[in-house]
Amino acid sequence: MTPIVNKSESDKLYEEIKQLLISARRNTISVVNTALVQTYWQVGKMIVEAQGGEERAGYGDNLLNDLAERLTKEFGKSFSADNLRRMRRFYTYFPICDTVSRKLSWSHYKQLIKVSNPKAREYYAKEAAEGNWSTRELERQIATQHYERLLSTHRDENEMKELAVKNLPSKPETFDPLTLVHDPFILEFLDLKPDAALQESELESAILSHIEQFLLELGRGFAFMGRQKRITIDGQHFYPDLVFYNIITRSYIIVDLKMNRVDYSDIGQMQLYVNYYNMEVCRPGENPTIGIILCSEKNEAVVKYTLGDRKDIGVFSSEYKLIMPTEEELKREIEMTRKNFKLLNS
Numbered sequence: 371m372t373p374i375v376n377k378s379e380s381d382k383l384y385e386e387i388k389q390l391l392i393s394a395r396r397n398t399i400s401v402v403n404t405a406l407v408q409t410y411w412q413v414g415k416m417i418v419e420a421q422g423g424e425e426r427a428g429y430g431d432n433l434l435n436d437l438a439e440r441l442t443k444e445f446g447k448s449f450s451a452d453n454l455r456r457m458r459r460f461y462t463y464f465p466i467c468d469t470v471s472r473k474l475s476w477s478h479y480k481q482l483i484k485v486s487n488p489k490a491r492e493y494y495a496k497e498a499a500e501g502n503w504s505t506r507e508l509e510r511q512i513a514t515q516h517y518e519r520l521l522s523t524h525r526d527e528n529e530m531k532e533l534a535v536k537n538l539p540s541k542p543e544t545f546d547p548l549t550l551v552h553d554p555f556i557l558e559f560l561d562l563k564p565d566a567a568l569q570e571s572e573l574e575s576a577i578l579s580h581i582e583q584f585l586l587e588l589g590r591g592f593a594f595m596g597r598q599k600r601i602t603i604d605g606q607h608f609y610p611d612l613v614f615y616n617i618i619t620r621s622y623i624i625v626d627l628k629m630n631r632v633d634y635s636d637i638g639q640m641q642l643y644v645n646y647y648n649m650e651v652c653r654p655g656e657n658p659t660i661g662i663i664l665c666s667e668k669n670e671a672v673v674k675y676t677l678g679d680r681k682d683i684g685v686f687s688s689e690y691k692l693i694m695p696t697e698e699e700l701k702r703e704i705e706m707t708r709k710n711f712k713l714l715n716s
Contacts (some may be wrong), residue, residue, distance in 0.1 A: 377386045392460040403475045410479075411470055414461030417454065436459075459483045463491060473499040477589055481508050490517040501590050510559075510588070515700055519552040519588070522707040523630075547660045549587060550616060551621060553688040553707045555664060556700075559583040564666075564690050591618035592687050610643050621657035622647050627686050628665040636663050640685050 406716050434451045441449035463483055464470050474482075478498055485491040494517065498508045511517075517554040558562065561577040562568065577584050578597060585592045595613040602608075612625040624643050628636055640661040661684055695703065 400472075404472050407470060407472075407474070407479065408467070410457045410476060411461055411464070411467060413454070413660075414457035414459070417458045420460055426635040428667040447540065456480060456483060460518040460528070463488075469688060471495065475503070475505065477505040478503075478508055481505060481512060483513060490519050493517045497590060503586075507586055508694070514589075514694070515704065516552070516703050517698075518701075519554065519556075519707070520549075522704045523548045523551055523553060534695050547621070547658070547684050548684075550619060550660055551662060551686045551688065552589075554703050555587060555688055557583075557584070557587065557690050557692055558694040559587075560692060561582075561684040564692050568629060570611070570629050573627050577612065585614075587613065588623075589616075591616045592623070593617060595622075603642075603646065608639075608642065619657055620655065622651065622659040624659060624661045626661070626663050628663060630665070631667040632663050637685060637687070658684050664686045664690050666690065672697075 381487075417434070417437075434454045438451040438454055441454075447453075450643065460479055460483055464479075472477075474495065482491055482495055482498075485494060489637075494508060494512060497503070497511070501507075502509070558616055559579075559580050562573070562576055574597065586596065593615045593645055596614050597612055598609040599613050600609055601609055608623045611627050614623040616623060617620070624640065624647065625645070626636070626640055640663050644659045644661040652659060663686070665687060666689065667690050689703075691703075
């Protein structure tokens with residue numbers, strides 16, 4: 371007679387073994403990726419040193435083509451001439467081995483070496499490592515120029531780098547709400563078409579259905595707290611669309627969605643939300659609340675004259691784009707944001 375197996379014990383043992391194997395597989399992949407990245411870095415270093423630190427057009431091409439032909443025969447297509455050029459650029463862009471993150475794969479670095487701006491490249495590398503971005507997520511952030519959009523609302527690039535990239539502990543006296551604000555927001559992942567009949571509730575539902583991608587678009591350290599969270603003031607109820615908390619800056623972020631051009635009533639309503647959270651919800655040691663009005667079209671003049679000195683107020687207006695702009699369109703949007711920001715703070 372076959373002994374009866376205790377199903378619960380079998381299930382428990384199965385789950386424990388399964389998790390052990392998954393963990394071992396993950397660790398193995400991580401070790402292999404790290405070894406691969408370090409190997410490609412060393413190959414790049416050897417090529418650069420062999421070329422005397424400079425890539426001489428004729429000699430460099432002949433050398434790489436010769437190496438590629440011989441290495442490919444023995445080690446496969448990973449050592450094509452194009453890949454050897456990537457390895458050379460990899461070492462050139464990351465010449466100190468200690469700056470090469472163990473958290474990033476060769477696929478990540480192939481995206482990073484496409485970024486020509488050293489500060490932007492450093493930003494994407496650190497954010498990808500700290501945020502555990504997939505290669506696809508990193509590719510999207512680079513394509514949507516996330517760094518440049520964030521930088522467009524800052525007066526000083528070094529200040530933005532210190533606050534947004536290093537994420538140093540934020541104190542109330544040094545807190546800069548602009549580290550959490552950029553413009554425009556690119557929401558192509560919602561798969562919605564610009565439509566005059568589109569309702570705010572539809573946009574809100576689409577965001578909630580793609581909350582992970584929206585959190586990535588917001589930036590690092592965001593946690594979703596809820597939708598339509600009720601605020602009651604003297605018996606009257608108000609419902610902010612989306613509420614988030616940023617654990618890095620220790621501050622609440624309220625997002626209100628507007629399908630049309632922002633007007634003074636939208637700004638006044640958001641100011642009410644921000645004031646309420648600052649007075650009734652924020653705890654000692656937390657930074658002031660930030661309000662972002664996400665709209666299809668901004669009205670800079672109304673924003674300026676409604677808020678006055680924006681430096682002391684945590685309300686901001688940003689546009690959203692439902693379709694991925696072209697590179698040139700995005701550059702124009704970023705430049706326009708930079709100019710408008712300078713006007714608002716002049």
